[in-house]
Amino acid sequence: MEKQSVILITIIAESILEEQLCKLALEAGASGYTISECSGCGKKGIRSGMMDMDKNVRVEILARQEIAEIILSNVEQRFSPNYALTLFTQTVNALVHEHSY
Amino acid sequence: MVLCYVLGLIAGRLGSDLRIPNQLYESITIYLLLAIGFKGGVEIAQTGLASLLLPGLFSVTLGIMIPLYVYPLLRRLGRLSRADSASIAAHYGSVSAVTFAAALTMLETLHIPYNGFMNALLALMESPAIIVGVILAGRAQTLENKSETAAIDWRFLLREALLSKSVLLLLGGLAIGVLSGENGMKATQAFFVAPFKGVLSLFLLELGISTAERLNDLRRAGVFLTAFGIILPIFNGALGVGTGWLAGLNLGGATLLGVLAASASYIAAPAAMRVAVPSANPSLSLTAVLGVTFPFNITLGLPLYLGMARWLYGV
Numbered sequence: 001m002e003k004q005s006v007i008l009i010t011i012i013a014e015s016i017l018e019e020q021l022c023k024l025a026l027e028a029g030a031s032g033y034t035i036s037e038c039s040g041c042g043k044k045g046i047r048s049g050m051m052d053m054d055k056n057v058r059v060e061i062l063a064r065q066e067i068a069e070i071i072l073s074n075v076e077q078r079f080s081p082n083y084a085l086t087l088f089t090q091t092v093n094a095l096v097h098e099h100s101y
Numbered sequence: 102m103v104l105c106y107v108l109g110l111i112a113g114r115l116g117s118d119l120r121i122p123n124q125l126y127e128s129i130t131i132y133l134l135l136a137i138g139f140k141g142g143v144e145i146a147q148t149g150l151a152s153l154l155l156p157g158l159f160s161v162t163l164g165i166m167i168p169l170y171v172y173p174l175l176r177r178l179g180r181l182s183r184a185d186s187a188s189i190a191a192h193y194g195s196v197s198a199v200t201f202a203a204a205l206t207m208l209e210t211l212h213i214p215y216n217g218f219m220n221a222l223l224a225l226m227e228s229p230a231i232i233v234g235v236i237l238a239g240r241a242q243t244l245e246n247k248s249e250t251a252a253i254d255w256r257f258l259l260r261e262a263l264l265s266k267s268v269l270l271l272l273g274g275l276a277i278g279v280l281s282g283e284n285g286m287k288a289t290q291a292f293f294v295a296p297f298k299g300v301l302s303l304f305l306l307e308l309g310i311s312t313a314e315r316l317n318d319l320r321r322a323g324v325f326l327t328a329f330g331i332i333l334p335i336f337n338g339a340l341g342v343g344t345g346w347l348a349g350l351n352l353g354g355a356t357l358l359g360v361l362a363a364s365a366s367y368i369a370a371p372a373a374m375r376v377a378v379p380s381a382n383p384s385l386s387l388t389a390v391l392g393v394t395f396p397f398n399i400t401l402g403l404p405l406y407l408g409m410a411r412w413l414y415g416v
C-alpha cells in the first residue's frame with residue numbers, strides 16, 4: 001500500500017457549526033471528513049456537552065496542501081470572529097488504497 | 102418537582118459530580134415534547150380544530166409582539182448591542198416547553214381544568230419570535246454597514262423554525278394524538294401520562310445543575326439583565342393572562358397562556374440565534390434565560406400567573 005503525505009486539519013468547534021463546516025470542507029474539494037463529539041474548556045468557558053448550546057464537535061479532514069489552505073482560510077474568515085473555535089494542522093502520512101487525496 | 106430543581110441547584114453549587122447522562126437528557130426532552138403534543142392532539146380530537154383558531158391567532162400575535170417591544174427596551178435601557186438585543190428578544194418571545202410542562206402539572210395538582218388545545222399553542226408560539234429576532238438582527242446589520250444588505254439565510258431559518266426538534270415533536274405528537282384519539286390515549290396512557298411528572302422531575306434536576314453553572318456568569322450579565330429577567334416575565338405573564346381572557350380561554354387556559362408569554366426559550370432559540378446572529382453573545386441570553394427567568398418562573402412565576410388569572414376571572 002502506498003503512502004501519501006497530506007495535511008490533517010482538526011477543527012474543534014461548537015456543534016451547531018457541524019453542518020456548515022462539513023459543507024465548507026466538501027465544497028473546497030476535500031474527499032471526506034470525520035466527526036466526533038467532544039467537550040473541554042477554553043477561553044470562551046467550559047463546554048460541558050450537556051445542552052445543545054454547550055456541545056462541541058471535532059471535525060477531522062485529510063486533504064492536499066492546496067485544498068487544506070482553502071479550507072483553513074474559509075473557516076477563519078467565516079467563523080473565527082464569533083464562534084469558539086480551535087484549529088490546527090499536522091502533516092501526516094495517509095495510507096492510500098484506491099484513491100489519492 | 103420544584104424540590105428536584107433545588108436539589109440540582111445545590112448539587113451544582115457544591116460541585117457534586119451528579120449529572121444526568123447526556124443521552125438520557127436528550128431522551129427525556131423527546132419524551133416530554135412528544136407527550137405534551139400527544140395529549141394536546143387527543144384533546145383537539147374531542148373539541149375540534151375550530152376552537153383553536155382564535156386562541157391560536159392571539160398567541161402567534163403575542164409571539165411576534167413580545168420581541169418587537171423587548172428589542173428597543175434592551176437597546177435603550179440596557180444599552181446592549183443590536184445583535185445581543187435581537188437575540189435576547191427572540192429568546193423571550195419564544196417559549197419554554199419545560200416551564201409549560203411544570204405549569205400543566207401545577208394545574209393538574211390543583212384540579213384546575215384548562216383548555217386541551219393549549220398544548221398546541223406551545224408549538225405555535227415557539228417559532229414566530231425566532232423569525233422576528235432574525236429579521237431584527239438582519240436590519241441591525243444593514244444599519245451598521247450601510248453598503249451591505251443583510252444576508253439572511255431564509256432556507257436555514259425556515260427549516261429551523263418548522264423542522265427543529267421541538268416543533269417537529271410537538272406538532273408530530275399533536276397529529277398523532279388527533280389521529281389516534283381516545284383509543285390511542287387509553288393504549289399509551291401508562292407511558293405518556295402516568296410517569297410524566299416523575300420524568301419532568303428528573304429533567305428539572307439536571308436543569309438545576311445547569312442553572313448552578315450559569316450563576317457564575319450572572320455577575321458578568323449585570324444588574325440590568327438580572328432585573329430584566331424577572332420584571333419582563335411578570336409583565337409578559339400579565340399580558341398573556343389578559344390575552345387569554347380576551348381569547349375566551351378558561352381560567353387554566355389563561356394561566357397557561359400567561360406562562361407561555363412569560364417563559365423564555367432555552368432549547369430552540371439559542372441554537373437558531375447562534376447560527377443566525379453569530380455576533381450576539383450567547384452567554385448573555387442563556388444566563389438571563391436559564392440563570393434568572395427559568396428559576397423565577399418555576400418557583401414564584403407559576404403561582405403568580407395563576408393568581409393573576411384568578412383575580413381577572415374573579416375566582
